[in-house]
Amino acid sequence: MWIPPDTYAIARIDLPRAGTHGWQVRIQRRGVKHGKFFADRSYGGVPESYDAARLWRDDLVKRMADEENAVRICRRSPRNSSGVVGVSKVCVVAASGASYWFWQATWCPAPGERRCVKFSVKRHGEKQAFRMAVEARKDGAGL
Structure with missing residues (x-):
């Protein structure tokens, strides 16, 4: 056969x-x-x-x-409040108890790998930190 x-x-x-x-x-x-x-x-x-x-x-x-x-x-997840896939606002609490806000871009350059970069709201301002995170996400994810 x-x-x-x-x-x-x-x-x-x-x-x-x-x-x-x-x-x-x-x-x-x-x-x-x-x-x-x-x-x-x-x-x-x-x-x-x-x-x-x-x-x-x-x-x-x-x-x-x-x-x-x-x-x-x-498709946008209902958990995504930024409106951009891979971009989120995160808060880091220092040992002193101070809170620092960042816009974070996350992507996977290859299977099993994850990259992220944060942009300080205090340093860049809300809008500029968000824009920088969106741009980093596009560049990193190859979009």
Whole structure:
């Protein structure tokens, strides 16, 4: 029997009594199920139906990744009060008990890495510290 090279999210379905032979693609993301069956008869054989299933799966995975990236960039969390993803206002309390406010920019330059930079409200003023944090976030995140 012919063995396909890549079977991520693709399963072979052979039900001789039902006359069903083909490849089933099944992927679930964020609770939404996606699936499609590719019958050997409709595509001209086992390798051809597999190729069609693989192409459909690859396209689906790419579309899902594009949607996730768009959602991550565009969707604002209800916890975000600054209105800019990755920019927040933080308070640091010194050992003396004094409070210092900063606008902070945070981003991930690579998987597993995190960077942040703070801009003092006392030194730069509220608006300028915020602008500096927004600019740092854009530069650091490559936006």
